[in-house]
Amino acid sequence: MLLLNFYAGAQQIALLKYRGGGDWYANPTSLPNLIKFCNKELKTDLDLTPATVEVGSKEIFNYPFLHMTGHGNVSFSDAEVKNLRKYLISGGFLHIDDNYGIDVSVRREMKKVFPELDFVELPFSHDIYHQTFNFSNGLPKIHEHDNKRPQGFGLIYKGRLVCFYTYECDLGDGWEDASVHGDDESTRLKALRMGANIIHYVFTN
Secondary structure, three states: OOOOOOOOOOOOEEEEEEEOOOOOOOOOOOOHHHHHHHHHOOOOOOOOOOEEEEEOOHHHOOOOOEEEEEOOEEEOOOHHHHHHHHHOOOEEEEEEEEOOOOOOHHHHHHHHOOOOOOHHHEEOHEEEEEEEEEOOOOOOOOOOOOOOOOOOEEEEEEEEEEEEEEEEHHHHHHHHOHHOOOHHHHHHHHHHHHHHHHHHHHOOO
């Protein structure tokens, strides 16, 4: 069982490296910026450098929070499916941020991990939207893709949210350096605040 303590000293979060051809390495400045924001605004003590960990590695159990993003295809082997499931039911948490283009494959692969579960859209009243920062209308819209509203989906295992999937939102782009996408400060702040809510939720639930 992973033991999480929000204020238990320095901890490290990780970027999930997957196979299939998708650019798992997209948004290289996003997690470092989110970590800095959380350490300043939430008084966390997260390691400033996120780790990179492969889906099938036992090293994932060293990290209470995994972040996954990209544009292309996602593919998990049977061993990776087993490893990720064990991680998630043991107390780990996966945040998937669709950077545009992974929706079909990530839903397919996560169904392998939890064949008994379906992604469900979380209501705006869910605690993840009401941590340090209040998002009464759910996820903020950071980047436009297909003129769809942003949606937050969850996989809930035995009453616990184990995976949060942010779709048509692009939080990770909003976490990046301002010079990367040219987003204004208010847009970036919304993205960082929502990201901080996710971190806070993971470490306190």
